[in-house]
Amino acid sequence: MGLVIEDHRMAGEIASAFDTRIPSNSYEVQLSDRGHLFWTSANERYDLEPGATLRRRLTMAIASRLPIEWLL
Numbered sequence: 072m073g074l075v076i077e078d079h080r081m082a083g084e085i086a087s088a089f090d091t092r093i094p095s096n097s098y099e100v101q102l103s104d105r106g107h108l109f110w111t112s113a114n115e116r117y118d119l120e121p122g123a124t125l126r127r128r129l130t131m132a133i134a135s136r137l138p139i140e141w142l143l
Contacts, residue, residue: 076082098110098121110117119128 074085076085095113098112098117100108100110103109107118110121112121123131
């Protein structure tokens, strides 16, 4: 994904945010040796999606079993 920002001041503010604030609020998704997803932040590892409630995890588990690949 990319952005084209023609306003120099706004571009500077967004670049600064990506350098300072965004890394502390983001996660890197990785695949374990056993084929499971895990999330890492600057100094922590999560085996469940950070911030996802039980309800959301259950909804995604059910939705992932539906035959909807043709919609993608």
